[in-house]
Amino acid sequence: MPIIEVDGLRKAYGNRTVVDGVSFTVGEGEIFGILGPNGAGKTTTVECVAGLRVPDAGTVRVAGLDPRTDRDEVRQILGMQLQESELQAKLTVREALELYSAFYRRPADWRPLAERLGLTAHLRSRFASLSGGQKQRLFIALALVGSPRLVVLDELTTGLDPRGRRDTWALIEEVRASGVTVLLVTHFMEEAQHLCDRVAVIDAGRVAAMDTPAGLVSGAASPTVISFTPSEPVGRGELEALPGAVSVRERDGRLTVDGTDETVDAVISLLARRGITARRLRIADATLDDAFLDLTGRTRSRARASTPAAAERGEG
Numbered sequence: 001m002p003i004i005e006v007d008g009l010r011k012a013y014g015n016r017t018v019v020d021g022v023s024f025t026v027g028e029g030e031i032f033g034i035l036g037p038n039g040a041g042k043t044t045t046v047e048c049v050a051g052l053r054v055p056d057a058g059t060v061r062v063a064g065l066d067p068r069t070d071r072d073e074v075r076q077i078l079g080m081q082l083q084e085s086e087l088q089a090k091l092t093v094r095e096a097l098e099l100y101s102a103f104y105r106r107p108a109d110w111r112p113l114a115e116r117l118g119l120t121a122h123l124r125s126r127f128a129s130l131s132g133g134q135k136q137r138l139f140i141a142l143a144l145v146g147s148p149r150l151v152v153l154d155e156l157t158t159g160l161d162p163r164g165r166r167d168t169w170a171l172i173e174e175v176r177a178s179g180v181t182v183l184l185v186t187h188f189m190e191e192a193q194h195l196c197d198r199v200a201v202i203d204a205g206r207v208a209a210m211d212t213p214a215g216l217v218s219g220a221a222s223p224t225v226i227s228f229t230p231s232e233p234v235g236r237g238e239l240e241a242l243p244g245a246v247s248v249r250e251r252d253g254r255l256t257v258d259g260t261d262e263t264v265d266a267v268i269s270l271l272a273r274r275g276i277t278a279r280r281l282r283i284a285d286a287t288l289d290d291a292f293l294d295l296t297g298r299t300r301s302r303a304r305a306s307t308p309a310a311a312e313r314g315e316g
């Protein structure tokens with residue numbers, strides 16, 4: 001039996017529907033990602049899973065329980081780290097960990113958890129004095145302190161530096177290795193690609209796609225990107241007409257073609273027939289970023305120009 005079953009979930013604020021028929025299931029032990037642009041309805045969806053919001057329609061089950069009517073039971077099973085959570089300013093880290101432990105029937109020993117999250121040196125610090133990264137790590141600890149079967153993490157690594165982010169990913173992998181299911185809301189494609197077994201892309205309140213990260217990338221309209229500087233001019237129209245080509249861009253004499261493996265073969269044949277040399281030839285798989293932009297219908301070129309991956313591909 002899946003640990004999370006969401007079917008036809010709908011939620012409106014006033015007359016504005018922000019979750020519009022979302023369905024997905026998560027198997028026990030999975031790391032399941034919810035990815036989507038700002039305001040897509042991700043937080044509202046996971047808050048309904050956690051029983052913090054009442055759906056207008058549809059059903060939610062957590063380990064077969066209804067989070068609304070079986071609230072106490074679900075609270076014992078599900079740990080939640082909320083985006084933008086707050087604690088009382090004067091509460092110390094230690095007090096927060098002890099307080100949260102007391103909510104649960106089978107709390108974990110919070111000390112190793114605090115150690116693992118780099119909080120041991122801050123146990124006496126008051127919440128208000130913690131840095132953004134320290135607060136974030138405390139919320140992760142509080143989500144895990146009840147030994148949950150399922151942990152819901154919303155914007156897990158927002159506010160962490162790259163090192164803190166990597167450490168947190170390693171922690172999440174350990175958590176999963178211990179059998180805990182993870183429902184993860186994220187903005188970071190790299191995070192989804194690194195951690196998630198499956199991802200639901202939510203756009204404007206609906207599931208735009210659901211697959212493994214690799215499946216989403218290979219299902220993108222243009223899973224391969226080829227870029228090169230031709231030794232002699234090549235017409236963009238000619239490249240656009242090649243099999244599988246989705247788009248062609250030119251910048252400072254450098255051409256970038258989004259397409260498929262078939263497009264790559266066709267570009268190389270075309271250049272060979274003409275005796276044109278492809279200088280600094282680069283062929284790259286599209287990333288989850290590209291798949292996400294395809295799925296959420298934004299212009300690929302605008303976004304790609306601003307991603308680090310674009311620079312690596314020599315597009316900048």
Ligand SMILES: Nc1ncnc2c1ncn2[C@@H]1O[C@H](COP(=O)(O)OP(=O)(O)OP(=O)(O)O)[C@@H](O)[C@H]1O
Pocket residue numbers: 013018036037038039040041042043044045
């Ligand atoms: N309590 C509320 N009352 C009214 N509108 C709300 C409320 N909570 C969220 N919204 C609106 O509903 C929409 C979906 O919000 P939600 O937080 O679920 O999206 P999200 O995908 O998590 O976004 P983000 O990535 O920006 O956190 C947004 O437009 C948001 O402004």
